[in-house]
Every structure is written in structure tokens, then in C-alpha cells.
Amino acid sequence: MSRYDLIIIGAGPAGMTAGIYAVRQKLNTLLITKSFGGQLARKAVAIENYPGFEEISGLDLIKKFEKHLRKQEVDIERDGVRKVKKIGGKFLIQTTAKNTFEAKAVIIASGADPRPLEVPGEKKFIGKGVSYCTACDAPLFSGKEVAVIGGGNSGFEAALFLASWVKKIYILEYAPKIRADEIVREKVKKTGKIEIITSAILKKVQGKDFVDSLVYQDNKTKKFILLKVDGIFVEIGSQPATSFVKGLVDFNEKDEIIVNPKTMQTKTTGLFAAGDVSDVVYKQVVIAAGQGAQAALSVYEYLQKF
Numbered sequence: 001m002s003r004y005d006l007i008i009i010g011a012g013p014a015g016m017t018a019g020i021y022a023v024r025q026k027l028n029t030l031l032i033t034k035s036f037g038g039q040l041a042r043k044a045v046a047i048e049n050y051p052g053f054e055e056i057s058g059l060d061l062i063k064k065f066e067k068h069l070r071k072q073e074v075d076i077e078r079d080g081v082r083k084v085k086k087i088g089g090k091f092l093i094q095t096t097a098k099n100t101f102e103a104k105a106v107i108i109a110s111g112a113d114p115r116p117l118e119v120p121g122e123k124k125f126i127g128k129g130v131s132y133c134t135a136c137d138a139p140l141f142s143g144k145e146v147a148v149i150g151g152g153n154s155g156f157e158a159a160l161f162l163a164s165w166v167k168k169i170y171i172l173e174y175a176p177k178i179r180a181d182e183i184v185r186e187k188v189k190k191t192g193k194i195e196i197i198t199s200a201i202l203k204k205v206q207g208k209d210f211v212d213s214l215v216y217q218d219n220k221t222k223k224f225i226l227l228k229v230d231g232i233f234v235e236i237g238s239q240p241a242t243s244f245v246k247g248l249v250d251f252n253e254k255d256e257i258i259v260n261p262k263t264m265q266t267k268t269t270g271l272f273a274a275g276d277v278s279d280v281v282y283k284q285v286v287i288a289a290g291q292g293a294q295a296a297l298s299v300y301e302y303l304q305k306f
């Protein structure tokens with residue numbers, strides 16, 4: 001079994017920054033991740049609020065993070081973490097590929113996965129019209145009519161990106177009012193091909209082999225309405241990826257890991273969390289990266305007394 005000072009779980013902005021900082025503290029480090037870039041890989045429009053880059057695509061920013069990380073002496077394992085256990089002061093990490101690694105400290109930087117719709121038909125049509133990644137799948141719907149579920153900034157940004165590919169977009173928002181910022185709303189209006197439907201409660205996704213329509217209930221009139229669409233893009237937020245640490249950490253009401261904001265440590269000594277998986281209020285790249293650095297430096301302090 002391979003043994004490390006530190007194992008980092010996840011290669012989004014938090015995990016990759018933690019890796020860069022850990023190696024600079026000469027910690028023998030392994031980073032285990034399912035994918036590189038995390039949520040940034042799903043971002044459809046450019047990032048305009050990461051200092052040093054006035055405008056950069058999510059994928060380009062990830063590539064820069066990854067290139068920087070790979071220049072360090074950090075071991076990388078492309079795998080999913082299935083279980084984290086603490087035995088006799090050390091952590092055992094079990095992966096989906098059935099490997100086990102040991103570490104003196106762990107940083108959980110597993111971020112968040114898209115929140116599912118949880119309506120009939122959703123699971124059946126994943127990859128057959130239901131998508132959680134506008135940046136990845138928009139070209140597949142060229143010239144078609146689609147719906148974006150969710151009227152927050154992410155939903156509006158997704159619709160804007162889709163506008164250069166598809167014929168018509170419906171944004172369905174559950175609440176009676178739109179939550180997206182004014183600046184993005186104006187851009188959406190200018191496209192002339194995006195229709196916003198508020199008070200729309202999605203009831204089901206349907207089709208034969210591929211999605212051909214959805215049904216929603218108008219929450220004002222209570223009527224059920226069928227909308228003919230070829231694709232459905234889900235933009236209703238995300239849920240923390242934490243299934244592998246149950247029992248070792250405390251969660252808040254949003255299922256985020258509660259950390260000490262000074263050190264990023266969880267309730268278990270030697271177990272830290274950083275980025276969107278933590279109970280940090282603002283979920284942003286710069287904040288996730290900052291927390292990753294904070295966690296790695298805290299691990300270094302912790303290991304001095306180990």
C-alpha cells in the first residue's frame with residue numbers, strides 16, 4: 001500500500017491549489033480525482049472575475065491550473081474515492097478501482113455535482129436529450145429547440161451560450177421572479193430567441209428514444225403545459241460531493257462540510273476540507289483556490305506536531 005503525508009481528493013481549483021502549496025511545503029502528496037477542472041469544465045461562458053485574467057474560458061483556466069500542478073512533484077491518480085476511514089491516527093482511502101492509500105492528513109476538495117431534477121424521465125434520458133453540461137453538449141443541439149431549467153445566473157449564462165447554436169430556448173424558472181443578475185438578463189433579451197417562463201414547475205421529461213417534450217405545471221393557473229423541446233439543460237444548482245466521508249465530518253443544512261474557517265479543519269483531526277464542498281458561503285473559483293492554499297498550509301502546521 002502506498003503511504004503519503006497528504007492525500008487531496010479532487011482536482012478543481014481548491015484541490016489543484018492545495019497540491020501546488022503542499023508540494024512547496026515538501027509534503028509527500030497524492031492527488032486523487034475523478035476529473036480535472038471540476039465545475040469549471042461545465043462553465044459555458046467565459047470567466048470574468050478571476051484576477052489576472054480579464055476574460056478566460058473555464059477550460060483554458062483549468063489547463064493553466066493543471067499545467068502548474070503537474071510541474072510539481074505530486075503523484076496523481078485518476079480514480080474516484082469511495083471511502084475515507086481513520087484508523088489508529090492515519091487515514092485509509094479506498095477508491096472505486098479498489099486501490100487503498102494511506103495518509104497522515106487528507107484534504108477533501110471534491111466540490112459539488114449538478115443537482116438533479118428528480119422528475120420522471122430525467123434518468124432515462126441522460127445523454128439522450130438531458131444534459132448537465134451546456135459547455136460540453138450545446139453543439140449536439142444545433143438548430144433545435146431546447147429548455148434550460150433554472151432561472152439563476154447559471155441558467156441564464158447557459159441560455160446565452162446555447163443561443164449561438166440552437167433555434168429557440170425556453171428558460172423555466174420555478175419561482176414567480178427571475179433570480180439572474182440584471183447584466184446577464186439584458187444580454188438574454190438581446191438574443192431575441194430566449195423565452196422566459198416563470199412559476200413553471202417541471203413535472204416530467206418525455207420522448208421515445210430521445211427527449212421530445214417536457215411537461216410543467218403553471219403554478220399560477222395550476223394548468224399542465226406540454227412544451228415540445230429536443231433537449232433539456234439542467235441548471236438548478238449543485239450538491240456537495242461528500243458521500244465518502246459520512247461519519248467523519250459534520251454537515252450543515254445544505255450538506256456542506258463544516259470547517260473551522262481559520263484552518264479548514266473538519267471535526268476530525270487531520271481531515272481538512274476546502275472549496276465548494278465546505279460550508280464557505282460564496283462559491284467562487286478564487287475562494288476555492290484560496291481555501292485550498294489555506295488547507296495545505298494548515299496540513300503542514302498539523303504535520304509538524306504529528
Ligand SMILES: Cc1cc2nc3c(=O)[nH]c(=O)nc-3n(C[C@H](O)[C@H](O)[C@H](O)COP(=O)(O)OP(=O)(O)OC[C@H]3O[C@@H](n4cnc5c(N)ncnc54)[C@H](O)[C@@H]3O)c2cc1C
Pocket residue numbers: 009010011012013014015032033034035036037038039040042043044046047048049050079080081082109110111112113154241244274275276277283284285286288
Ligand atoms: C455553470 C457554472 C458557472 C460558474 N461560473 C463561475 C464564475 O464565473 N466565476 C467563479 O469564480 N466561479 C464560478 N463558478 C463556481 C466555481 O466553478 C466553483 O466555485 C469552483 O469550481 C469550486 O471549486 P472546487 O475545487 O471546490 O470544486 P469543483 O470545481 O467542483 O471540483 C471538484 C473536483 O473533485 C472531483 N471529485 C468529486 N468527487 C470525487 C470523488 N469521490 N473522488 C475523487 N474526485 C472527486 C471532481 O472530479 C472535480 O475534479 C461557476 C460554477 C458553475 C457550475
